[in-house]
Amino acid sequence: MALQVRVITPDKIVWDGDVEEAILPSTSGQLGILPSHAPLLTNLDIGVMRVRLDKDWKSLVVMGGIAEVEQDILQVLVNSAEIGDDITKEDAQADFSEAQSRLEEANKGSDRREQIKASQAYKRARARLQAAGGLV
Template identity: 45%
Template sequence: MAEEKLQRLEVVTPEKKTYSQDIRFVVLPGTEGELGILPEHAPLVTSLKTGLVRVQHEGKTLKIAVSGGFAEVRNSRVTVLANAAEREDQIDVQRAQAAKERAEQRLASGGSDIDVVRAEAALKRALNRLKAAGQA
């Protein structure tokens, strides 16, 4: 039987390496849409939006919540350089829910001192974390 081709996926933030493993397939949240990457994919560099990196390997899917960044694909290696990244099993659901509620309250208050763009980004990050954890 032919050996299954794998590629190395590394998800790195300024603080730590969140994930590093040989995998079969990954879906990245590109700014222009989702990107599916198989081993031996053509080289590419792309920016990422806040969203889920979905890793498929050995019949299982792992979700990693990322908050922006970049991805590089080269030589059957995918490197994600994210501003923030959390694996689904590492997300503090109560903390993410509290962040969601704070952001919603800020947006609902409508005060002139509210940075709407920042509050919307915080809400998007919290919702993404909850989605990765299976709570949204």
């Protein structure tokens, strides 16, 4: 029995296929989904979603949204998403280093708005690097 997974952004379908298992970055922690899972609706955080095909795991970066499980169908509606294999480790590492510096600089100041922006950019860059295989 398989779990049908669809990852949808406002402008495209990033993933549409059957998997054996999915792990989502929910706002309350990592959430595993298997076939025959109970109906569920949950918020997603910026992070790495993993799907298992046979014995191989694939990573997708999701940038916040919601996920719904209903009758062996997992629909993930997100602001944006990327497949980990499409991200180069070098680019992801450069983006992560830049985001880390920006966050450190923002945290030295008192502009709360800039701190939040820098924190979000850091989370996105960290997720991209993790999906590219640069972080565990």
